[in-house]
Amino acid sequence: MADDxxxxxxxxxxxxxxxxxxxxxxxILVLIACVDLCDAATVVDVYRLIQYxxxxxxxxxxxxxxxxxxxxxxxxxxxxxxxxVLILPLRELDLGxxxxxxxxxxxxxxxxxxxxxxxRPGGSVxxxxxxxxxxxxxxxxxxxxxxxxxxxxxxxxxKETDAMLADVKKNDALGQQATAxxxxxxxxxxxxxxxxxxxxxxxxxxxxxxxxxxxxxxxxLPTIAxxxxxxxxxAAPALSVGSDSNGSGVVALLEVARLFSxxxxxxxxxxxxNLLFALTSGGPxxxxxxxxxxxxxxxxxxxxxxxxxxxNSVGSWDNELLVHVSKPPDNAYIKQIFEGxxxxxxxxxxxxxxxxxxxxxxxxxxxxxxxxxxxxxVTAATLSGLPTPPELLESAGSLSDTRQLVGEDAIIKGVKLxxxxxxxxxxxxxxxxxxxxxxxxxxxxxxxxxxxxxDLLSQTPRVAPFLSKGEPLIMALKKELxxxxxxxxxxxxxxxxxxxxxxxxxxxxxxxxxxxxxxxLLLLLVLGSYLIVLFSFLVITTRGVDDLxxxxxxxxSRKVKMV
Amino acid sequence: xxxxxxxxxAILTFxxxxxxxxxxxxxxxxxxxxxxxxxxxxxxxxxVKLVCLATFLQVSETEVFDPYQEALKAMIxxxxxxxxxxxxxxLTHRNISQNHKFQAVGLGWAFADSVLHRLAxxxxxxxxxxxxxxxxxxGLEANANLVFTxxxxxxxxxxxxxxxxxxxxIPIIYTCAVIIATMPSITSYLRRVxxxxxxxxxxxxxxxxxxxxxxxxxxxxxxxRPSL
Numbered sequence: 199m200a201d202d203x204x205x206x207x208x209x210x211x212x213x214x215x216x217x218x219x220x221x222x223x224x225x226i227l228v229l230i231a232c233v234d235l236c237d238a239a240t241v242v243d244v245y246r247l248i249q250y251x252x253x254x255x256x257x258x259x260x261x262x263x264x265x266x267x268x269x270x271x272x273x274x275x276x277x278x279x280x281x282x283v284l285i286l287p288l289r290e291l292d293l294g295x296x297x298x299x300x301x302x303x304x305x306x307x308x309x310x311x312x313x314x315x316x317x318r319p320g321g322s323v324x325x326x327x328x329x330x331x332x333x334x335x336x337x338x339x340x341x342x343x344x345x346x347x348x349x350x351x352x353x354x355x356x357k358e359t360d361a362m363l364a365d366v367k368k369n370d371a372l373g374q375q376a377t378a379x380x381x382x383x384x385x386x387x388x389x390x391x392x393x394x395x396x397x398x399x400x401x402x403x404x405x406x407x408x409x410x411x412x413x414x415x416x417x418x419l420p421t422i423a424x425x426x427x428x429x430x431x432x433a434a435p436a437l438s439v440g441s442d443s444n445g446s447g448v449v450a451l452l453e454v455a456r457l458f459s460x461x462x463x464x465x466x467x468x469x470x471x472n473l474l475f476a477l478t479s480g481g482p483x484x485x486x487x488x489x490x491x492x493x494x495x496x497x498x499x500x501x502x503x504x505x506x507x508x509x510n511s512v513g514s515w516d517n518e519l520l521v522h523v524s525k526p527p528d529n530a531y532i533k534q535i536f537e538g539x540x541x542x543x544x545x546x547x548x549x550x551x552x553x554x555x556x557x558x559x560x561x562x563x564x565x566x567x568x569x570x571x572x573x574x575x576v577t578a579a580t581l582s583g584l585p586t587p588p589e590l591l592e593s594a595g596s597l598s599d600t601r602q603l604v605g606e607d608a609i610i611k612g613v614k615l616x617x618x619x620x621x622x623x624x625x626x627x628x629x630x631x632x633x634x635x636x637x638x639x640x641x642x643x644x645x646x647x648x649x650x651x652x653d654l655l656s657q658t659p660r661v662a663p664f665l666s667k668g669e670p671l672i673m674a675l676k677k678e679l680x681x682x683x684x685x686x687x688x689x690x691x692x693x694x695x696x697x698x699x700x701x702x703x704x705x706x707x708x709x710x711x712x713x714x715x716x717x718x719l720l721l722l723l724v725l726g727s728y729l730i731v732l733f734s735f736l737v738i739t740t741r742g743v744d745d746l747x748x749x750x751x752x753x754x755s756r757k758v759k760m761v
Numbered sequence: 762x763x764x765x766x767x768x769x770x771a772i773l774t775f776x777x778x779x780x781x782x783x784x785x786x787x788x789x790x791x792x793x794x795x796x797x798x799x800x801x802x803x804x805x806x807x808x809v810k811l812v813c814l815a816t817f818l819q820v821s822e823t824e825v826f827d828p829y830q831e832a833l834k835a836m837i838x839x840x841x842x843x844x845x846x847x848x849x850x851x852l853t854h855r856n857i858s859q860n861h862k863f864q865a866v867g868l869g870w871a872f873a874d875s876v877l878h879r880l881a882x883x884x885x886x887x888x889x890x891x892x893x894x895x896x897x898x899x900g901l902e903a904n905a906n907l908v909f910t911x912x913x914x915x916x917x918x919x920x921x922x923x924x925x926x927x928x929x930x931i932p933i934i935y936t937c938a939v940i941i942a943t944m945p946s947i948t949s950y951l952r953r954v955x956x957x958x959x960x961x962x963x964x965x966x967x968x969x970x971x972x973x974x975x976x977x978x979x980x981x982x983x984x985x986r987p988s989l
Contacts (some may be wrong), residue, residue, distance in 0.1 A: 239891050713892040718765045729776050736784035
């Protein structure tokens with residue numbers, strides 16, 4: 199009876215049990231779907247090489263995601279590196295080898311360049327040998343002007359990367375290059391493919407400090423402009439802080455603005471010149487921002503500009519500051535400006551030299567910022583510590599341009615030079631031995647202000663396409679100028695023209711230590727034999743050896759029995 | 762190839778249980794029900810232990826060995842022993858000999874323990890790209906735990922189910938049972954105070970498990986002699 203009932207019960211009961219396991223099954227499926235829960239032993243911040251096009255010609259690193267084994271320079275010659283990431287510490291860089299690789303267009307899975315920790319922006323100011331600055335400059339030159347069809351990343355050395363590199367070198371020296379079958383380290387950067395930045399904006403900030411008109415004088419007051427470009431360009435946009443190019447120029451401009459705002463705040467000491475301070479963007483791209491800003495100025499305002507002083511890299515010079523001009527040196531205005539500078543420089547104890555470079559109108563290359571003014575017939579000069587104009591996209595915030603490269607004293611001397619010569623021109627005290635901005639006076643240059651702005655700029659990468667309109671740095675510069683000047687206006691323009699930029703500048707690198715397939719197979723073999731031994735042991739101890747043997751023999755005795 | 766590693770560690774962790782079941786006469790006598798019941802009792806015991814731990818224990822931020830906390834943990838560990846007693850003595854099993862009963866209960870208990878404590882970390886961790894020895898060591902620990910549990914079940918059945926025992930052996934039985942029951946406290950003491958690393962601890966566990974198994978086997982045989 200009981201047996202009859204059982205079969206009927208079972209289907210109903212089993213279907214109910216089945217139905218109740220559906221939520222459990224769903225939960226298990228959800229858990230299985232959570233596959234990507236692996237966390238690597240090491241995660242390192244890495245910064246990508248810049249990727250850009252000039253008139254459609256590609257430059258820089260064209261890929262961003264990475265998933266390959268690590269290899270070092272000790273690999274066997276002729277080995278295939280197309281599925282490996284080459285790890286190059288800067289200290290052991292062989293530039294010739296890399297040049298060969300790039301020019302021969304050999305395929306590489308990826309390139310990871312390890313920089314010394316001292317080059318990290320915002321790090322402590324430690325003085326170390328300048329030996330690899332030149333090497334770094336050459337490396338940047340090679341990478342920025344080359345077309346690299348693999349991801350290139352920069353990272354800073356730390357304990358984990360050192361350990362990993364030592365391990366990889368040891369393995370490579372033994373000839374066991376890391377692949378899927380031999381284990382080693384795997385480097386994974388999982389980011390989406392880089393996209394074009396749709397319309398990058400460049401932001402110009404100008405501050406207007408009006409002078410005082412004399413009684414009964416209805417003419418427009420003349421204006422003097424002080425200009426500096428604040429954006430940078432470098433091999434690694436996320437590391438491009440440009441302390442000297444052009445953080446020093448920005449700091450000098452802000453300090454001059456502060457001094458003159460103090461002077462002009464009192465109506466009795468307000469000069470008969472307006473002062474126009476401009477922080478322009480788009481500097482590395484032939485000073486496109488400066489051109490757009492100038493064109494946006496009211497024509498009368500532009501015509502009232504007596505002359506403009508552009509500041510560029512005034513933080514790393516020792517004894518001689520250079521005044522670059524495009525008008526011939528025997529021009530009366532140029533003579534006047536230069537004499538003013540050299541008189542003040544004599545008093546302050548250093549020298550200034552005049553350098554003339556003609557503008558080639560047919561050439562679109564704008565080497566100095568003052569050339570944009572000259573093209574619109576405004577007298578201008580650039581004050582710089584650089585003797586020769588930098589090439590396109592060079593010396594605009596390279597990796598070696600960190601806080602250590604800049605001396606505050608140089609900037610302070612530059613500020614004094616500009617402020618004193620301006621003041622002597624404005625108040626008509628040329629050739630007089632007067633120190634308006636003397637130390638220990640209320641108009642002294644404030645070294646702490648200089649230092650704090652320099653520190654801030656040395657920690658902020660400022661590549662223009664990656665700065666949004668409301669970027670905190672731009673807001674800070676605007677606020678600073680608002681404190682010093684009467685009217686501040688911000689102009690947003692789009693960086694059109696021949697440059698196109700791609701995003702994805704920063705990523706996280708996961709370093710995994712992986713075991714090879716042979717290891718897994720070996721482990722499987724060992725475990726299989728262990729389980730077999732365990733099985734045999736248990737059968738022998740609990741049932742006897744005969745039972746073990748009988749497991750492998752077919753039972754022939756049954757046939758005999760049946761008969 | 763990391764699913765491969767997961768598979769390897771899984772067969773190391775759970776394989777011996779299946780092998781034990783199929784190799785010994787347990788499979789012939791169909792003692793699966795006993796093992797399942799023991800697993801359920803383990804689950805209930807684990808829940809009770811969790812509640813007690815949560816109520817009475819303070820979570821310390823550092824890895825400091827606090828004797829008071831460890832003593833409390835050891836006392837709560839005795840709930841394990843109580844659960845094992847319940848599974849051995851109180852549950853009604855089909856007519857299986859005592860010999861097989863303790864083995865089945867121990868097996869079910871150890872399997873539930875392995876699944877609860879080791880399956881989730883294995884699933885989450887062993888499938889990643891990063892290779893560590895941790896999961897292999899965890900599998901070895903699961904093996905040692907199996908031996909410990911079966912020894913404890915054997916001693917437990919001696920203590921509670923067998924009435925006539927030689928008097929001289931009783932203290933030895935009890936000491937061995939206490940040692941096995943406090944194994945977790947001993948390992949945590951080794952790890953924190955003596956600073957042993959995981960491989961060393963697992964090696965120690967394996968060795969002591971074999972020693973304990975041998976001792977409890979001998980005790981079992983000795984106690985079986987006088988029975989008629």
